[in-house]
Amino acid sequence: MHAALALINNASRRPGRPSARLLAVSKTRDATTIAAMAAAGQQAFGENYVQEALPKIDALRSLGLEWHLIGHLQSNKADAAARAFDWVQTVDRAKLVPALARHRPLDLPPLNVLVQVNIDDEASKHGCHPGEVEALAAAIAGAPRLRLRGLMAIPSPDPDITRRRSAFRAMSALFDTLASRYPGIDTLSMGMSEDFVEAIEEGATLVRIGSALFGARPVKQEPNA
Numbered sequence: 001m002h003a004a005l006a007l008i009n010n011a012s013r014r015p016g017r018p019s020a021r022l023l024a025v026s027k028t029r030d031a032t033t034i035a036a037m038a039a040a041g042q043q044a045f046g047e048n049y050v051q052e053a054l055p056k057i058d059a060l061r062s063l064g065l066e067w068h069l070i071g072h073l074q075s076n077k078a079d080a081a082a083r084a085f086d087w088v089q090t091v092d093r094a095k096l097v098p099a100l101a102r103h104r105p106l107d108l109p110p111l112n113v114l115v116q117v118n119i120d121d122e123a124s125k126h127g128c129h130p131g132e133v134e135a136l137a138a139a140i141a142g143a144p145r146l147r148l149r150g151l152m153a154i155p156s157p158d159p160d161i162t163r164r165r166s167a168f169r170a171m172s173a174l175f176d177t178l179a180s181r182y183p184g185i186d187t188l189s190m191g192m193s194e195d196f197v198e199a200i201e202e203g204a205t206l207v208r209i210g211s212a213l214f215g216a217r218p219v220k221q222e223p224n225a
């Protein structure tokens with residue numbers, strides 16, 4: 001576990017720029033496993049399901065970890081997500097914005113938000129169309145209690161790495177365009193166990209890694225199920 005953490009952190013260095021951040025994807029892992037990873041120095045964890053995450057976030061509260069929601073967010077879970085998470089990476093429709101803003105508790109810092117983009121328009125059923133990013137970003141930037149931090153994508157797991165690379169490159173271009181409008185944004189979340197090296201080369205500032213860190217998951221899950 002510690003060796004994988006060191007390897008990935010090492011691979012996340014970017015010449016002349018800050019290292020990409022590592023988000024440890026802890027879906028299906030129990031609180032004890034997460035606590036061990038935290039003891040090895042990992043601070044940020046990603047979960048796909050609000051219901052699965054809540055008891056872990058509760059159990060590990062004393063560790064002061066940073067929690068990211070990286071799975072599809074149903075509107076009826078926006079309340080719980082806004083209370084429990086530090087980041088929601090999967091805002092892909094306007095309806096979620098006021099729901100998250102309304103429920104973000106006043107005694108917590110603003111909720112960090114990424115716009116999820118459906119960059120290859122194929123396999124993934126979630127994420128907004130690239131043409132919708134600007135309007136969604138404006139809604140988030142204008143909402144109280146939310147802080148726009150950037151973009152997230154889950155390109156379809158094409159075995160052809162050059163195809164995935166071009167999806168990463170398209171995300172980078174979208175990110176640069178958005179950053180000229182919102183200079184405060186700093187996060188481009190893309191790349192998983194299989195392709196994080198390529199994602200970093202193409203501009204990822206945060207990679208989401210599960211199996212390469214914790215080992216294979218017991219049951220194969222769709223990233224966005």
Ligand SMILES: *Cc1c(COP(=O)(O)O)cnc(C)c1O
Pocket residue numbers: 025027048070071154192193194208209210211212222223224
């Ligand atoms: C599961 C998941 C990951 C991590 O996948 P690995 O292949 O295990 O690294 C990253 N992002 C999302 C959105 C996921 O659902």
